[in-house]
Amino acid sequence: MSGNFLTIPGDDPIQRRARSSSLTDLISAFDTKAQAHSDLQKVTAFSGHFDKNHKPTFSKDEYGKPIPGSMTEFRGAEAQARVCTEMKELCEIINEYGKPPCKSLLPPELASSTKVILFGELFSIYTVISDKLVGILLRSRKHHLTYFEGEVLFQKRDDDVPIFLLKPIADIRAYCDDKASQARRSVSPMPQ
DSSP: OOSOTTOOTTOOHHHHHHHHHHHHHHHHHHHHHHHHHHHHHHHOTTSTTOOTTOOOOOOTTTTTSOOTTSHHHHHHHHHHHHHHHHHHHHHHHHHHHOBOOOGGGSOGGGTTOOEEEEHHHHHHHHTTTOSOHHHHHHHHHHTTSEEOSSSSOOTTTTTTOEEEEOSOHHHHHHHHHHHHHHHHHHSOSOOO
16 A cells, blocks of 8 residues: 555546545635635724735725625625515504595695504504514605604604505505515525
8 A cells, every 4th residue: 555645445546636636626625715714804803813904995886785695794685674574564554553544634745645643553552563663664754655744753742743654555565575575685695
């Protein structure tokens, strides 16, 4: 038996070369992955190997976005999908407990609204479900699903503020489901 650890008794030279080549490929792949990790540690501020002299370069599209394929990107997409689901649930509650608005008293921009509920009533219903009502209300207003006066609503002070549901509930469900699936599709495959 020779001193080569890859030599197996009765092995022909072609099989030995194939094993040697695949081992070389594995070592090369490992080295590449190790180098990529080392480079990432130099730009990650919280790693022990952060190099403040190393300036990463970003395009306009990449700036402020997580690294594709990272857990940060995955968690962000999941959070966005969860928020879409919560907006849909909020709108369903307004649809279920709200009353049809008096269309003749509404300004023209609210003429398409389907339901209205007072903030105080919604707050007493929604607190059992979640403690983030105001944040979800702001997000749903940003997406033109609901409307209310003012920047932020507070319990007791704004109990008489009406909240309008601007679209039919079927349209809202379709919109929120589409946004949630877009968020999940936009992310790279989940990291291992």
